[in-house]
Amino acid sequence: MTDLTTLLEVGGPVAALGGGAAYARAKHPGVYWSTVGLPISTARLLSSYSSVMEACGLTVAPSRLRMLAVKATNRREVRPVPPRRGIIRPTSTGLRLRLRLAPGQEPADVAASAERLRHAWGVHAVYVSTVKPGVVELRLVGFDVLRRVRMPRKVDAGFLQVPVALREDAMPLVRDYRAVPHQLTLGATLSGKSMYLRHLIAGLAPQPVALVGIDCKRGVELAPFASRLSALATDPEQAAELLPVLVKEMEDRYDLIKDRQGIAPDTPDEEITSDIWGLPEHERPVPVVLFVDEVAELFLVATRKDEERRDEMVTQLIRLAQLGRAAGIYLEVCGQRFGAELGKGATMLRAQLTGRVCHRVNDEASAKMALGDIAPEAVSAACAIAPERPGLAVAGDTSGGWSRIRTPYLSLSNAAETCRESAHLVPDLPALKLFRPDVAARPVEGPALIGEPRPATG
Numbered sequence: 001m002t003d004l005t006t007l008l009e010v011g012g013p014v015a016a017l018g019g020g021a022a023y024a025r026a027k028h029p030g031v032y033w034s035t036v037g038l039p040i041s042t043a044r045l046l047s048s049y050s051s052v053m054e055a056c057g058l059t060v061a062p063s064r065l066r067m068l069a070v071k072a073t074n075r076r077e078v079r080p081v082p083p084r085r086g087i088i089r090p091t092s093t094g095l096r097l098r099l100r101l102a103p104g105q106e107p108a109d110v111a112a113s114a115e116r117l118r119h120a121w122g123v124h125a126v127y128v129s130t131v132k133p134g135v136v137e138l139r140l141v142g143f144d145v146l147r148r149v150r151m152p153r154k155v156d157a158g159f160l161q162v163p164v165a166l167r168e169d170a171m172p173l174v175r176d177y178r179a180v181p182h183q184l185t186l187g188a189t190l191s192g193k194s195m196y197l198r199h200l201i202a203g204l205a206p207q208p209v210a211l212v213g214i215d216c217k218r219g220v221e222l223a224p225f226a227s228r229l230s231a232l233a234t235d236p237e238q239a240a241e242l243l244p245v246l247v248k249e250m251e252d253r254y255d256l257i258k259d260r261q262g263i264a265p266d267t268p269d270e271e272i273t274s275d276i277w278g279l280p281e282h283e284r285p286v287p288v289v290l291f292v293d294e295v296a297e298l299f300l301v302a303t304r305k306d307e308e309r310r311d312e313m314v315t316q317l318i319r320l321a322q323l324g325r326a327a328g329i330y331l332e333v334c335g336q337r338f339g340a341e342l343g344k345g346a347t348m349l350r351a352q353l354t355g356r357v358c359h360r361v362n363d364e365a366s367a368k369m370a371l372g373d374i375a376p377e378a379v380s381a382a383c384a385i386a387p388e389r390p391g392l393a394v395a396g397d398t399s400g401g402w403s404r405i406r407t408p409y410l411s412l413s414n415a416a417e418t419c420r421e422s423a424h425l426v427p428d429l430p431a432l433k434l435f436r437p438d439v440a441a442r443p444v445e446g447p448a449l450i451g452e453p454r455p456a457t458g
């Protein structure tokens with residue numbers, strides 16, 4: 001979502017209608033419904049377009065030529081000119097239309113009037129985004145799409161992309177590992193973090209990717225997906241053994257890239273600009289996604305010996321976050337809080353996790369840990385999430401864009417079933433064999449190479 005997108009709060013009877021046009025129509029038979037079954041009338045929009053634009057200050061003075069032409073033909077009063085309107089397209093949640101801005105207008109002018117447009121047309125929300133210079137798209141959303149989440153039937157998502165949630169402008173949020181390699185997901189207990197992870201795992205399971213889990217809650221969150229996991233650590237001791245293996249795997253991949261480029265083996269890793277995607281397909285190692293649930297458990301120490309182990313693990317995680325992307329290793333870190341109070345390295349690791357998702361949190365400080373370096377408004381939006389709506393979150397990235405999102409409901413058994421069905425896709429990664437959870441499924445034979453990227457739809 002661009003930073004021009006205007007986020008508007010729910011209000012009025014339309015908001016109370018809730019998810020699904022059919023449901024709303026049944027509950028409120030007296031409300032006027034357009035042909036798309038939503039409380040947005042195309043006819044109303046068409047008939048009021050010019051006057052609404054004028055009332056919202058989105059018109060410009062007519063050109064001299066236009067004035068002369070109008071006066072010469074019908075001698076009527078010459079009206080100010082609104083932005084040129086494109087075709088009105090109905091969607092499952094409302095309408096969308098493009099506007100060609102009049103000379104002298106900028107997208108921010110339309111975004112600033114979004115609240116006025118929403119009231120003028122009586123819709124739940126109006127979102128404005130820039131399509132290209134001089135053209136903006138208005139999305140009119142008829143009801144609160146986050147109340148009962150239904151993902152669009154068709155989502156463009158390819159390899160290493162998972163449509164994980166719905167944004168409040170009714171667009172899907174696609175977790176794209178190649179665009180945002182590492183992500184931090186924060187939230188209080190029962191806020192919906194596990195549901196978010198569940199979607200990611202179920203979305204990645206049918207793709208040629210190695211999935212690795214560190215779940216220091218004794219594996220209760222990730223063990224149900226064991227059949228699709230290449231490795232699983234269920235306590236800090238196991239995590240301390242798994243992390244160096246992943247770091248070694250990353251270093252081996254760097255060596256592979258260096259060999260391919262003819263760079264001397266002693267060249268520092270940081271000086272290599274290429275990545276595994278530059279390798280020919282038959283040599284390319286399989287991408288690895290590492291899920292860390294309840295990251296704080298890795299930081300907590302009771303004894304001095306634990307402290308040394310903790311420091312090592314944190315350093316390894318930081319190295320994976322710093323250098324992993326080029327080696328096709330991605331981090332998905334989850335926790336309730338992730339602040340400097342966790343100890344040495346916490347802030348540094350957090351800074352490397354570019355993607356941010358913040359579910360309901362217990363205090364503003366926790367929201368700031370996730371979204372403070374993105375936008376102050378995003379922090380306020382996260383603090384306003386009600387406990388009655390698990391799965392609701394604020395997603396942002398460090399470009400300053402953010403949006404309210406919600407995952408659709410996905411039962412644990414369905415997600416586990418998806419993993420079982422794709423158990424044969426567990427790649428053969430010899431380094432991780434020791435950590436493979438004990439399940440009946442057998443990995444596929446052959447080298448750990450990825451095939452053709454396949455689309456994943458949600």
Ligand SMILES: Nc1ncnc2c1ncn2[C@@H]1O[C@H](COP(=O)(O)OP(=O)(O)OP(=O)(O)O)[C@@H](O)[C@H]1O
Pocket residue numbers: 187188189190191192193194195196390391392406407408409
């Ligand atoms: N998007 C959603 N829609 C409907 N229900 C949801 C959604 N997300 C989560 N829930 C429900 O909310 C409850 C808590 O969700 P979840 O277990 O994902 O939270 P959590 O943050 O992982 O909690 P904990 O840290 O205690 O494990 C569950 O009963 C789950 O079914």
